[in-house]
Amino acid sequence: MTGEIKVGKVMKMQALITQNNLGREFQRCCLGIERESLRVQEDATLALTKVPSSIGPRASHPYLLTDFSESQPEFVTPPSCSCLDRTFDWLAALHDVYIQAMNADEYLWPFSMPCLLPDEADIPIIDVPEQEEIAYREYLANHYGKKLQMISGIHFNFSFSEQFVTRLFEEQTEYSELISFKNALYLKLTRNFLRYHWLITYVYGASPVADESFYTSKKHGQTPPDQYVRSLRNSSYGYNNFSDVRVPLTSVADYSTVIQQLVKDKKISEEREYYGNARLKGHGKYTKDLMERGIKYVEFRSIDVNPFDQFGLSRQQAEFFRLFFMMLVWLDEDASEADIERGMTMNEQVASEHPFAETAFQAEGLHLLEKMIEVAEFVEANDKAQAEIAFVQSALMDPTKTYAAQIVHEIEKSSYIEFGQLLAQKYKQLSTAEPYRLRGFDDLEMSTQLLMSDAIERGIRVEFIDRQDQLLKLSVADHIEYVRNGNMTRLDSTISHFLMSNKTATKRILARAGFKVPGGAEYRSLTEAMANYPRFADKPTVIKPKSTNYGVGISIFKQGMSESSYKEALEIALAEDETVLIEDYIAGTEYRFLVIGGVCRAVLLRQPANVIGDGKRTVAELIAAKNQDPLRGEEHRAPLTKIECGQIERMVLKEQGLTFESIPGKDQRVLLRANTNISTGGDSIDVTDDVDPSYKRIAEAMTRTIDVQITGIDLIIPDIKQPSTHMKPGYTLIEMNYNPAMNMHAYVYKGKGRRVTQDVLNLLFPELPKRRN
Amino acid sequence: MTGEIKVGKVMKMQALITQNNLGREFQRCCLGIERESLRVQEDATLALTKVPSSIGPRASHPYLLTDFSESQPEFVTPPSCSCLDRTFDWLAALHDVYIQAMNADEYLWPFSMPCLLPDEADIPIIDVPEQEEIAYREYLANHYGKKLQMISGIHFNFSFSEQFVTRLFEEQTEYSELISFKNALYLKLTRNFLRYHWLITYVYGASPVADESFYTSKKHGQTPPDQYVRSLRNSSYGYNNFSDVRVPLTSVADYSTVIQQLVKDKKISEEREYYGNARLKGHGKYTKDLMERGIKYVEFRSIDVNPFDQFGLSRQQAEFFRLFFMMLVWLDEDASEADIERGMTMNEQVASEHPFAETAFQAEGLHLLEKMIEVAEFVEANDKAQAEIAFVQSALMDPTKTYAAQIVHEIEKSSYIEFGQLLAQKYKQLSTAEPYRLRGFDDLEMSTQLLMSDAIERGIRVEFIDRQDQLLKLSVADHIEYVRNGNMTRLDSTISHFLMSNKTATKRILARAGFKVPGGAEYRSLTEAMANYPRFADKPTVIKPKSTNYGVGISIFKQGMSESSYKEALEIALAEDETVLIEDYIAGTEYRFLVIGGVCRAVLLRQPANVIGDGKRTVAELIAAKNQDPLRGEEHRAPLTKIECGQIERMVLKEQGLTFESIPGKDQRVLLRANTNISTGGDSIDVTDDVDPSYKRIAEAMTRTIDVQITGIDLIIPDIKQPSTHMKPGYTLIEMNYNPAMNMHAYVYKGKGRRVTQDVLNLLFPELPKRRN
Secondary structure: OOOOOOOOOOOOHHHHHHHOOOHHHHHOOEEEEEEEOOEEEOOOEEOOOOOOOOOOOOOOOOOEEEOOEOOOEEEEOOOEOOOHHHHHHHHHHHHHHHHHHOOOOEEEOOOOOOOEOOOHHHOOEOOOOOHHHHHHHHHHHHHHOHHHHOOOEEEEEEEOOHHHHHHHHHHOOOOOOHHHHHHHHHHHHHHHHHHHOHHHHHHHOOEOOOOHHHOOOOOOOOOOOOOOOOEHHHOOOOOOOOOOOOOOOOOHHHHHHHHHHHHHOOOOOOHHHOOOOEEEEOOOOOOHHHHHHOOOEEEEEEEEOOOOOOOOOOHHHHHHHHHHHHHHHHOOOOOOHHHHHHHHHHHHHHHHOOOOOOOOOHHHHHHHHHHHHHHHHHOOOOHHHHHHHHHHHHHHHOHHHOHHHHHHHHHHHOOHHHHHHHHHHHHHHHHHOOOOOOOOOOOOOHHHHHHHHHHHHHOOEEEEEEOOOOEEEEEEOOEEEEEEOOOEOOOOEHHHHHHHHOHHHHHHHHHHOOOOOOOEEEEOOHHHHHHOHHHHOOOOEEEEEOOOOOOOOOEEEEOEOOHHHHHHHHHHHHOOOOOEEEEEOOOOEEEEEEEEOOEEEEEEEEEOOEEEOOOOOOHHHHHHHHOOOOOEEOOOOOOEEOOOOOHHHHHHHHHOOOOOOOOOOOOOEEEOOOOOOHHHOOEEEEOOOOOOHHHHHHHHHHHHHHOOOEEEEEEEEOOOOOOOOOOOOOOEEEEEEOOOOOHHHHOOOEOOOOOHHHHHHHHHOOOOOOOOO | OOOOOOOOOOOOHHHHHHHOOOHHHHHOOEEEEEEEOOEEEOOOEEOOOOOOOOOOOOOOOOOEEEOOEOOOEEEEOOOEOOOHHHHHHHHHHHHHHHHHHOOOOEEEOOOOOOOEOOOHHHOOEOOOOOHHHHHHHHHHHHHHOHHHHOOOEEEEEEEOOHHHHHHHHHHOOOOOOHHHHHHHHHHHHHHHHHHHOHHHHHHHOOEOOOOHHHOOOOOOOOOOOOOOOOEHHHOOOOOOOOOOOOOOOOOHHHHHHHHHHHHHOOOOOOHHHOOOOEEEEOOOOOOHHHHHHOOOEEEEEEEEOOOOOOOOOOHHHHHHHHHHHHHHHHOOOOOOHHHHHHHHHHHHHHHHOOOOOOOOOHHHHHHHHHHHHHHHHHOOOOHHHHHHHHHHHHHHHOHHHOHHHHHHHHHHHOOHHHHHHHHHHHHHHHHHOOOOOOOOOOOOOHHHHHHHHHHHHHOOEEEEEEOOOOEEEEEEOOEEEEEEOOOEOOOOEHHHHHHHHOHHHHHHHHHHOOOOOOOEEEEOOHHHHHHOHHHHOOOOEEEEEOOOOOOOOOEEEEOEOOHHHHHHHHHHHHOOOOOEEEEEOOOOEEEEEEEEOOEEEEEEEEEOOEEEOOOOOOHHHHHHHHOOOOOEEOOOOOOEEOOOOOHHHHHHHHHOOOOOOOOOOOOOEEEOOOOOOHHHOOEEEEOOOOOOHHHHHHHHHHHHHHOOOEEEEEEEEOOOOOOOOOOOOOOEEEEEEOOOOOHHHHOOOEOOOOOHHHHHHHHHOOOOOOOOO
């Protein structure tokens, strides 16, 4: 099936790309990143604990894998063909989820070379049920030594866009089959990479040294190098196959045949034991799949973990890599097997150079950069890419700018281990400071961030159907679920949505089913409503628009109202909706009951923005102090909102005879708002365990009547300790919400946070182990 | 349980009502109407056909019942406590549904007295599976004769509002239990009715004569009366129990005990054989239920069918009845058994008076009317009620104004039978002229009207949860379903709704599943979209807002567009939505595939407003002629819309070199619009049976991917006869609609109408017999 390449015949890509004006398509590459790391303790020794129990099944987890050792996480981003930003969004999210799941005293080691390692025997192999996985790792441990397995790296999974490859294929004349053409393209890329990857090692090599504890491994029973180098990992100290493992890149067939032969000859135990700096990847697990459907992408493996970046790779670095790969196919040359051999030797030589020394291949490096600039200009590369080319150029002239040199500079000030500890702590802080945020995805609504974070943790694949619309696709194997706003799912019907969004409908149906709802009336015109003023004049009354969902346009009259106030309230409500509801005002406190899957999962009390006096500080100072809470942020960007010192707060204070400068007495509660909304500085208090169970049963029964799985029910309850009975119902229904805020329950001002998004996932994916909220 | 009434002790209701200012509550009575009729053929003979097969199960139908004979429909409105309008809405709807279901050559007989009857033996008894129902009717046939059973009447089921009764009870002091009080109230009403109902017979008596074929019944083996009367039905010629059946109204217990005794003594076969002019009704089927939970309502049965109204009772008449009932409890008097006896005799006497003769009881009548005016003034009765009191007053003075006299006036001009035929035809025309309208409910959207009409027909109970919101509650026994817009149900998920309302999401998911969708891009700003102008400049392109659902803001460029047109189109789209979609324009014709429950039920082609020339008439004349189609009406009020002669039509004509005054050649198609919307005069053409089945299978498969039961899918197909194959898909998806117009398919300009709302009901109520659309 696959056409074979005549070596020496060079694909003239540059001409094809420029003549057909394919710059945009050229640049739209697809990228996936794998970052390996180690879990360490505060003292930089390897953490010997198990993978955090909240992380989903290791054998099938799409993102958070475990490599050789139980202590060795691997972060795998889904391949992205849109832009590099997406890949880094994922890197951030995966790090946040994993780091937040780790024990409080554990950290991620920031270097490629390991932390303080215990004896070989004490390094724990991955703990999975699959015996063949354990056997494979035991073989590796015996064959190469465990310590060598503890080296971390960055792998780049790279491909051009399908569109680009197809367009190129259509424009060229040499190949009659797309697969042959594609194979030729990726083989050229791979060969040239191996020829020139020394440049990556020169600039970004970041393993100048290792701790002594590393040098007792089976393979490296030798002494440590006598000087700093650029990349131990790319040198003979790194984790490579033994020298009798050589795989040609002359064709896909050669590549596959030789790897299969190596397995047969028991030179490697399985195909995956082939550790080339670049590996061809097909559509299946084995190299023979390459023969059938061709190369899908190439895995580049020589890259050291960048300790200066919390994700082991910087955004700007990635821009450089992309341009570097593009340049490799742009070149009007193609490396022969001999060239590759030479490139491998050059890479090892550069890896072993002293970080402060000029490289032997400076001139070739500068030539490559010129080619990269050519490509960058043609595709109008962005500023980040341009800046990184400039950086690499300057680092070629000045070796102190290379990563290795910078690391040496730092560790000379303290030590390799201490510098590692410092970075590990810093990066952990970045991932845990705002646990309610899923970095990379904090443009999403908080409920969606929480759900996504939980899904990632549990090994549920997450894709965006529409990111702006909070519309996620979740999947486990071939089970697909779509979720919007973290709460709208396949499990609820479109009609229950409309029943709840129509307040009259909800109450009418619940009242017929015997639940207690406030009496009320509905009017479609000011005239009609005004004619009924006498009905309400003396009664505690709420006037509100019929269908809006955010508390907008509501007026409350606790002791009846004048005709002019009545009219004004009607006008306010009618500005929001063409129908106005006038209801009995029910005295008591309003609670939100969140029911998921027929079970009340959380009960929340919301209190208006307030501060408690200490007899010393002014109101303004008390507000400032309360606003220090890391859970308080901007409206809708944090679980709680900072209390403002605005016009409304000033008026509310005035009603209490206070100003911002007043000093309230000890334990005096001062209100800053009349409304209870969290978005105006209100406090959220979890009372799930305090409310009499009868109320939860009532909320649950209401969901059966409306036939809804996920809803937030607002009940007015004068006394939550007093049981509600059939004869003496202790509640009145206010409304049912089809789009309840999920985040509100997870991070509360007081009480226990309830991770209710876990309940949604439990409901959607009953095949996964249940997770308690 | 029930308190007994001391006869003679009169409840002083008037004082109670006025002193407590209960006028509003007094007037809010609850009402249900039963109207009996006969199905007749064009020649006024009894139709001997079965009940239309589309009418749901007779044994359990809530609205469309069958009485003694298979030819004798009975229309039963649900009780309404809001206003009389609701009751008449229902009367209209029930008549429309039944009449439309009848054979083309059948009519409803407009009189109380029967049409041309066949021999007793040929009158068909109801055909139901329940043996006891047939046995009961055979007994009646033997006991009274079949012909007597064929007399039709109006029954009024009347009660005061619960609120009114409760308020009165709270304010009075005589009764300590609500049930006793309520029984006393309704007994007073019933007794006084029987004392004074002669007034109703005088004015509204409407059976002055019967056809000769009626006078051969078993009971009336006698000769016909020798003159016209006011009401044969209320006279000894009517259908009454034999004289040994007398039931006292002294108390609920007496009433029930005597009826039970009559059954025991075999004077009547079952309780329901008691045909008093007023019957007490409890919460159950038997009179013993009255003893336990008291009277729920009273059934008044003496009212003749009013032939001058298509529903057998006029709206204004009903206003009079309501006030009459109110007056009966308002009176400070209460009829004794002797009074009742006297009242019954007076009624029979009045019934037998000549229609043109003054009644013997004019003075009493005028006194009653004065009392009614008192009540009307107190409750501020509406104009209709006042007008009807005035009419009855004048009819008391001038007998020629009574219904009986008016009927005699008409039949003297032709004959009883001919006048009946004339009215029957006229009323049938009113019920069938606009079959897409459900009179009484034509404020609803057409889809909801259709669904409601189908539900009524099939015996599904229909209630409004929110009439303005097109939100219906449907039920069969204890199976409840809510439906909005005739298409949103429990069967579709809230997430499928959002997936379809987001055009990008729909296409993304369908594309991943292998369906053919147009290529496109999505932009959130003018700047961003403008930057991509070169991508689209030369391509056939559609620019549209992302989420709107009604074709608003869409621009189509079949041959690419200038930068300024591009910008303009973007601005139009961005005015509708914050995100704009730019898609490949796909050449071909757009078809709507309606899929319900996984099966494609209808395929529709929509063509722009157009006329076909005949070489004689002008465009304006052709439009006027086309607009004559009864299916064409105002936008959204009829299945098709009248073509306008407006500015846009003038411009479209101009592009074809025409004006409204041009005379197009024979068979020349002249377009009046560029868009295909039905709401701007477009034609709908059903092509369900013309499209290659492969397209239906594709539409059905799409609904499985989006997991939706009811949806309208728009596909562009260049040739519907050419099968679509995997290698050569013949379609492109435009969008899926979560709120597809159902009515569009039912009444089409050309082709077969598809009653797709029946499919929705089939899906929601699988326990009912399936109905084909």
